[in-house]
Amino acid sequence: MTLQRRPATAPLKVLLETLEADGALVVQNMFPDSVISEMRSAVARAAETSPPGTATQGFGEPGRAFAGANTIRFSTLGKVSPVYFDMLDNAVFGAIADAVLLPSCGSYWVNTGQVMIIGPGERAQGLHRDCYNWPRASAPDWPYCPDVTLSAIIALGEVTEEVGATRVIPGSHRWADFTDCGDHEQTVPAELNPGDALVYSGKTVHGGGANRTPDRWRWAMHLSYVVGWLTPEESSPLDYTDEELRGRSARVQRLLGHRSYDPRPHLGGGLWLRDVKAIEETWPS
Ligand SMILES: O=C(O)CCC(=O)C(=O)O
Numbered sequence: 001m002t003l004q005r006r007p008a009t010a011p012l013k014v015l016l017e018t019l020e021a022d023g024a025l026v027v028q029n030m031f032p033d034s035v036i037s038e039m040r041s042a043v044a045r046a047a048e049t050s051p052p053g054t055a056t057q058g059f060g061e062p063g064r065a066f067a068g069a070n071t072i073r074f075s076t077l078g079k080v081s082p083v084y085f086d087m088l089d090n091a092v093f094g095a096i097a098d099a100v101l102l103p104s105c106g107s108y109w110v111n112t113g114q115v116m117i118i119g120p121g122e123r124a125q126g127l128h129r130d131c132y133n134w135p136r137a138s139a140p141d142w143p144y145c146p147d148v149t150l151s152a153i154i155a156l157g158e159v160t161e162e163v164g165a166t167r168v169i170p171g172s173h174r175w176a177d178f179t180d181c182g183d184h185e186q187t188v189p190a191e192l193n194p195g196d197a198l199v200y201s202g203k204t205v206h207g208g209g210a211n212r213t214p215d216r217w218r219w220a221m222h223l224s225y226v227v228g229w230l231t232p233e234e235s236s237p238l239d240y241t242d243e244e245l246r247g248r249s250a251r252v253q254r255l256l257g258h259r260s261y262d263p264r265p266h267l268g269g270g271l272w273l274r275d276v277k278a279i280e281e282t283w284p285s
């Protein structure tokens with residue numbers, strides 16, 4: 001079994017059917033070359049001041065096993081390059097996210113916008129589901145629970161199996177046991193060309209691959225969204241000021257937590273309010 005690949009120009013219906021069938025797919029050329037080359041050079045400059053093995057996933061030393069001993073991870077990518085904001089406005093990933101997440105929320109926001117540059121000799125990351133961040137949202141009605149998170153691994157360079165392409169278990173989004181992550185033999189590598197993205201459900205088992213090269217790095221970033229009624233992994237709302245996001249699209253402002261959560265058309269209350277109003281209602285006119 002291999003992952004199915006579809007061009008970003010394929011009809012949305014085809015992309016969604018493929019995602020639904022396998023829990024993951026490769027969307028070819030999801031981002032234009034100009035975006036990828038700008039992001040790659042900006043990230044390469046920023047990586048010089050971000051030593052590998054320092055990310056802890058919020059768990060201190062034990063978290064390093066998950067984040068990687070020789071992997072460079074950092075976020076707040078809008079400060080690295082404003083092209084990140086264009087990536088948040090990407091129409092294809094946006095349309096997939098709308099279809100997957102809006103059935104269970106009024107809006108979603110950024111969960112991760114993070115580079116994951118896997119270094120030489122890195123071991124394979126433990127297999128997991130990204131929805132494990134919020135077990136109470138998925139475990140009770142697994143696997144029929146709503147999708148609460150959607151991820152993309154975006155290639156900023158050639159992502160081959162030997163540099164640590166993400167390993168995925170197609171079909172694992174439907175397994176009966178929420179805790180079963182299968183094993184390495186069931187995984188397939190998501191090899192990518194620059195600008196391609198591995199798009200996968202938060203229910204799908206996957207993990208970063210081992211980097212078996214002596215001297216090459218895996219240039220990729222993780223962009224994921226989570227429903228607006230759950231707390232994201234990253235503190236985007238704190239990472240940018242209102243001022244820094246002024247003039248950006250309403251979507252970008254919302255994705256980065258600078259607008260409030262309106263549950264409609266679903267049931268629920270207004271969330272992430274400022275002074276009992278929607279944040280955007282409090283802006284000076
Ligand atoms: O680096 C990768 O390929 C996957 C990383 C990942 O799945 C994660 O950190 O949640």
Ligand SMILES: [Fe+2]
Pocket residue numbers: 128129130206207
């Ligand atoms: Fe993951």
